[in-house]
Amino acid sequence: MYDKSLKIARIDPLLYVDQLIGSSDGGNVFAGATLPYGMAKAVADTDSESNQGGFTTDGSNITGFSSLHDSGTGGSPSLGDFALFPYASCANDTVDGCIFPELARAVHYVNGSVAAAPGYFSLTLRSGVSAAMTAAMHTSLFQFTFPSTTTDGSSGGSPLVFMDLTDLSDSRQDNASISVDADTGRMTGNGRFLPSFGTGNYVAYFCADFKGSAIRDDGIYVNSRGSTDVKDLKISRGINGYPLPGGAFVRFENSDPVMVRVGLSFISSEQACNNAETEIPSFDFNATRSAATSAWRSKLSPIDISTRGINSSLIKNFYSGIYRTMVNPQNYTGNVPLVSGDEIWFDSFYCLWDSFRSQIPFLTAIDTKSVIDMIKGLLNIYTYQGWLPDCHMSLCKGFTQGGSNADNVMADAYLKINNSDIDWSLAYEAVIKDAEIEPYDWCCEGRGGLDSWKRLGYIPVQDFDYKGFGTMTRSISRTLEYSYNDFCISQMARGLGDQGDVEKYQQSSGNWINLFDYDQTSYLSNGSNTGFTGFFQPKFLNETWGYQDPLKCSNIDNNPDSVCSLQNTGAETFESSIWEYAFFTPHDQAKLISTFGGPKAFVRRLDYLHNTQIIYIGNEPAFLTVFQYHYAGRPALSAKRAHYYIPHYFQPTHAGLPGNDDSGAMGSFVSFSMMGLFPNPGQDVYLIVPPFFESVNITSPVTGKTARVRNVNFDASYNDIFIQRATLDGQPYTKNWIDHSFFTEGKELVLYLGRNESAWGTQVADLPPSLSAYEGF
CATH class of the missing domain: 1.20.1050.60 (alpha-1,2-mannosidase)
Incomplete structure (x- = not known):
């Protein structure tokens, strides 16, 4: 155990969480209110082409406020079921004076009005309606505040809030239903939808309750027309490719704020109502938000960092990455x-x-x-x-x-x-x-x-x-x-x-190794030889070679006809190139190094992969390649690469992610890298680079013991990022990797840093485990 007198001062990690990182330019994050792994995820939805997580900061319009979302996904938009939409009043004081269809009702939000914090999200629509939201595990709570005057300058009328039986990708199938209680305004119902990246379908259920101004009337709507006489709706998908608009509304007597509590379930509306009544019984917005804040603080508290000399943007990058690792997957128990x-x-x-x-x-x-x-x-x-x-x-x-x-x-x-x-x-x-x-x-x-x-x-x-x-x-x-x-x-x-x-x-x-063609070469698009020979290649049933350009589907593939995903005409490598996949033998790096011609040749090829930007750091196969220099006895080069990609490609801005966050995968890459210990997953191996902070404490939730990585001669300008020597619990330590007992036993790893690459971690005995023996060192 490390000297307790060296314990670093605690900071509140929530002060450094920015949920809007990755909310534009394809990051596709969920930016709204939720609990760790929570099912309820409340946020404003936009009509952006990158609205997979619901909300975007790319200037798109708001189409509604829904309670089911995923985070950071690619492909089709996910969930966004049962969107609420508020109006301060309807034209001519008639229900049909409000616009119901999704595309027609879309409205911009006020620039600068967005506020997001763990367990909370809010913004103001240009219509003057403000929306704030928080969440419990299976329940969202929305608060809509209406302007005292309408956009045409008249005094506030009868606000209307409706719920739409749709989702973000317009995937609703036949026979969705909704009922509204004439006395209380309670809405219950369900809809059948398609998953965003899979097969089959699912049914989601809801229960929405209203509190605030007295109810004037309620009813259902279909397409662009509503009725206060009808309280139940069962709606078909429609015949023109998109679901028919349909849902229910509640109209209020005056412009007092309205709370909407939305319970959720994949079993029944009755369970959705029970969830809502149990989790948020009194519509207490502040208490619900406070509980969510506490839940997030508890989850992020195991990691403390020294902030001495550190720009706050780096701290924000770090803790925001940790936060995103806990948004998905979701606990539906x-x-x-x-x-x-x-x-x-x-x-x-x-x-x-x-x-x-x-x-x-x-x-x-x-x-x-x-x-x-x-x-x-x-x-x-x-x-x-x-x-x-x-x-x-x-x-x-x-x-x-x-x-x-x-x-x-x-x-x-x-x-x-x-x-x-x-x-x-x-x-x-x-x-x-x-x-x-x-x-x-x-x-x-x-x-x-x-x-x-x-x-x-x-x-x-x-x-x-x-x-x-x-x-x-x-x-x-x-x-x-x-x-x-x-x-x-x-x-x-x-x-x-x-x-x-x-x-x-x-x-x-x-x-x-059976697909490694020792004679295969690789040429750039201009016809020049990359200078490397030996690449994986496809092979037919009769054991003869096929061919795929090693740069196909790489970051520098300029062919607009390249197909690299799950299409029937896709490549023989998924979402990446042969060049990048050439390094994916995580269990036998020693044999791969020998196959490439030894450690020096391995490093040259790995350098070429990164230096020519063949690699796409916005996709997960790139992650381990940043640190694979360790296996060739060059851990200093892994540290150098990590400091290049962060913050060059991972920045604490709305467009700060190089690709989809993929449910927190990008966030974990940032956090692990900045913590200084990167895993080779599926093995009990963490590759050591200096943390981006003077020290990092990690408290094991299993044992309660606190492990520490501490940099001596720490340089906040990141010129001195090379390990000269190290100790583990006070004893000299030369291995360039460590195992999981570091966390559970609360060990201290002290790294002594300098400006130049050293001999630390370079000997065969220092290298991480490999199935084959290391040769040629």
Whole structure:
């Protein structure tokens, strides 16, 4: 344990959380009010093309205020169900004088009026209506304040608030319904919608109650017409490609502020009402906000930093990144129809392909209990749906992007979390099923091409796969990911004492080499040779080589016809290039280094990847490449890269993210990097670079012990970022990595910094574990 006299002063982390980071230019974050992993997520929705998280700061119009959202996702907008919309009055004092359809009602918000803090969001519409919102676990609370005069200068009339049976992507299916109580204005109902990145559909339920001004009248509306005589609506989707507008409204006697409490459930409106009445019984906005603030402060409190000499923008970047790691996934326990009420259910995994790399490992260190619940939730998905997911949202199976990356999540947790509440035998059963049994729809679970995988040791391009069906692309990236998935399974097998499976899956984890073409070259678009030979290439069933340009789907691919995602015409690498995927052998870097010609050649190739901007740091496969210099005995270069990407590409601004936040994946990259310990996920390995602060304290939520990383000779201008020597609990420490016991046992790592690269961490004995032996050093 470190000297208690050195303990750093605590700061309030919430003062440095900016929810608007990534709210424009494709960051797609959820910027509104929620609890950690909360189901209720209240925010204003815009008509932006980047409204996947609801609100954007790109000057778009506000279309409503809804309570279900995801954060940082790509693809189609997610959720945004049952939007509320307020009017100060309706033209001619008639209900039909208010505009109901989504596109027609959209209105700008007042510049400078947006305020966001953990558990809170507010803005003012140009109509003069102000909206503030906070949230409990399954309930949102909105407060609408109306102007004393309307936009035409007349005195305030009868405000109207309506709820729209729609979602952000206009995916509502047939037979949504809503009822409004004539006396109380309570609205209940449901709608069936499509997931944003998956198959199937889901039904969400709501219960909205109103408090404030006396109710003048209420009713339902369809399209652009409303009626106070009708109180119940069941609506079809419509026939013209977009759902018919429809919903219910409440109109009030005067312009007093109106509170709207919206309870949510995926089971029934009755449960939604019960959630609302239990969680926010008295419509107390300040108390609800205060409880949310306290919940967030508790979650962020395990990490303290020294702020001496640090620009506040860096502190904001750090704590905002931590905050975003806890927005998704969402805890739906007790509110889904698939399991009994006491069984844990987490959802909104967008996707494990993204989050296994740093987000879930980050939470394992600072919020272990929640990760335990996530593991239990994933195992419940396995139990009730038959497979571990690679992606899962809105109770639906999401599309698999690569391998069966829940295997990596299970292995990472197994190695780091000693918890008997997790059924590890069930977890092992689930990952073995991924490796051995091909599902009919491997679009959305498990792995495809297992016959070829087992017979040939790779996934062929244009594979013959009649047992199951998915997008027949990504043969290279799937081969590499399956290889690592199998290594992760071998890690679990070792811990469970199954030596046969250890050997079996370690052997298949080496299949990546079967797609390495030692003679393949790579040329830039101008025809010049990159100077490197040897790249992964697709291979056919008959074991002959195919071809894909190693720069296809890279950051410098200028071909407008390149298709790099899940399309049937997609590339053999998913969302990235062969150049970048060339480094994805996380378990056997020693063999990869030898394959590339030794450590110096490895470093030259890694430098070229970064220096020529082949790599796209806005996508998750880039993360580990920033730190892979460690494996070649050059940890100083990892530190140099980390300081280049942060803050050059990760800044505390609205457009400060280089890509989609992907449910907090980008936030975890920032936070781990700035903390100075970056994981190789699926292994008990954290790669050491100097923190961006003089010292960082991390209190383990499991043991209560506090670990510390401390920089000696810390330079806030970040010229002296190279480790000269280090001690661990006062003893010399030369390894350039550390294991998870650092956190749980509360150790102190002291790093002595200088301006030049040193010999620290460069010897073979100092390098991180690798399946093969290091050679050529």
